[in-house]
Amino acid sequence: MMAETRDKTPAIALTLFAAAAAAAWLLLREDLPHLLEPAAGYGADRMVLLYSQLPRLVVSLLCGAALALSGAILQRALRNPLASPTTLGLSAGASLALVLAGLVAPGLLVAGREMVALAGSAATAGVVFAIGARRNFDPVALVLGGLIVSLYCGALATLLILLNDRYLVSLFIWGSGSLAQQDWSTAVTLGPQLAVLCLGVALIARPLGLLELGEAGTRSLGLSPSAVRVLAVSIAVALAAAVASAVGVIGFIGLAAPTVARLAGARRVGPQLVWSALIGAAMLWLTDTSVQLLAADMGAFIPTGAVTALLGTPLLLLVLPRLKLSFAGGMAVLSARRWRGPTMPAVAVALGGLALLALAALFIGRTPAGAWQVNGLEDWDVLADWRLPRVGAALAAGAMLAAAGAILQRLTGNEMASPEVLGISAGAMIGMAAILFLITDPAYPVLMTGAAVGTALVLGALFILTRRSGFLPERLVLAGIALGAMLDAFIGALAATGDPRSLVLLRWMSGTTYGTGTASALVSLVLAGGLVGLTVALARWLDLLPLGASGARGLGLSVPRARGVLLVLAGLMTAAATIIVGPLSFVGLMAPQIARAAGFVRGGPQILVGAAAGGGLMLTADWLGRTLLYPYEMPAGIVSALVGTPLLLALMRRT
Known part of the structure; x- marks a missing residue:
């Protein structure tokens, strides 16, 4: 039974790569012959193939593998099948950091965009893990913390875009994950970064597997579980930040690929990391190629990250019933105690406080010149037209x-x-x-x-x-x-x-x-x-x-x-x-x-x-x-x- 399940992982990866390759051939079949042209040729089709389509293909493979690897590491280190760069807010933190840098200190983006993204991811990771630590890193608490932090970062980024639309509106599209390329610079920069991080993944693979023995078992072998987790999460954060700094936020690959690999039979750490990376690379390649095929001339402008969410949602909902999740209990977000006093007077006080707040919001505001003002009933006509409806x-x-x-x-x-x-x-x-x-x-x-x-x-x-x-x-x-x-x-x-x-x-x-x-x-x-x-x-x-x-x-x-x-x-x-x-x-x-x-x-x-x-x-x-x-x-x-x-x-x- 286990052998049969284990054999499904390479079959799934091979199927995804075959589908992606077929889609890529359909997309590039008319342009591939241009590769045989003399190197001195400067035909428009050849230039688009060499400096746009092929770099985009390579970047999709690199980003898909990196995100899937980041998600697999997080899931193993935290023993949480819901963990991923998206659900833990890492990608959103990196994106917000880049938006803030672009608005406040654009020089930072020139000096080191990757470090800006890494700082944003690290900050959100710190907040989410601080919440989870109080509940022994319970899966639901971590995911809720990540969701809240992600939406907070999204709200702040949206506010910045609305207030500075002439400067930041393009970041709204970029933030959805755009793989469009104009040269090989992204691939050349991203490739070595991911290679170094993958070397780190290889070094922590065995310690990561030993975490399955539990706290006592891991310590008996001379390893510190906390140190292993911190190192593993740091590498996962760096992987997600590298992708976000290069192409924006691409969701679901980091959650879907490790989930598919695990459900297909990859149980041990090594195979799970390898197959997750391969499946993630194939998923993103297939998605991006499909976007270009279906969108035709608009394919270069439609954010691939948005489409991965559209395709990943049905996949995630499909495998949802098969996920076996541990739940530590204690679902209350806040601790509760029963009200011991009279109920109706307390409710009346709450409603009265709301009425006072409404009056304050109605009568306290700004004059047309910007000065603070407390209006009176003599201004009721103006207040009724402008403030009362709001x-x-x-x-x-x-x-x-x-x-x-x-x-x-x-x-x-x-x-x-x-x-x-x-x-x-x-x-x-x-x-x-x-x-x-x-x-x-x-x-x-x-x-x-x-x-x-x-x-x-x-x-x-x-x-x-x-x-x-x-x-x-x-x-x-x-x-x-x-x-x-x-x-x-x-x-x-x-x-x-x-x-x-x-x-x-x-x-x-x-x-x-x-x-x-x-x-x-x-x-x-x-x-x-x-x-x-x-x-x-x-x-x-x-x-x-x-x-x-x-x-x-x-x-x-x-x-x-x-x-x-x-x-x-x-x-x-x-x-x-x-x-x-x-x-x-x-x-x-x-x-x-x-x-x-x-x-x-x-x-x-x-x-x-x-x-x-x-x-x-x-x-x-x-x-x-x-x-x-x-x-x-x-x-x-x-x-x-x-x-x-x-x-x-x-x-x-x-x-």
């Missing part, structure tokens, strides 16, 4: 995201579930994007319909993919990462086409209340009040579902009906909120956790206090976004991620 929209969006997050957490029994983490907000965004490209100047109800359909599709996919496993947290997180990555891939591919609607999508992704009218704000508030109120009315369902299907059924609850109704509620609230604040905020994760950490663990109070916390977070983000850099504006969705993510990471670090 305050109402932000409050409504935050409350709905918080309620949706609380529903998902209780429905799945997973404290990490939220519209953002599970890719549900991304589904709403993709639905909106589809409407935008199908209908000219769509109205708000039409956008709402598209967002609701996208949300429903993602919810349905999550339910189908994880139902058999009992909504295991690691299955949900990985499925959410895969589905959420499709949004970045979709937007990246659209941006490469030059269509101006892609910039509209980018601004929608960032989430802004700018331009919100009185009518749409009123609709948002009515929706928030009705849907959050209905959720509170179903508090008994929310209290019973965490008991499990049999326990809830024994207390008279129709579990399928309850799940269906609650999923619809969560989907509608996510769709409505995503139109206002985009898919980047972490309100749906943070607000229910804040309410839980405050002691409100029962369904009704947690929904109300969580909605107040979510509304407060979005109000604060919107107010900061429109006042700090006045007259320029920062999108509320991005600001909420930038402000809330450090808070969430700090709370996670303490618990």
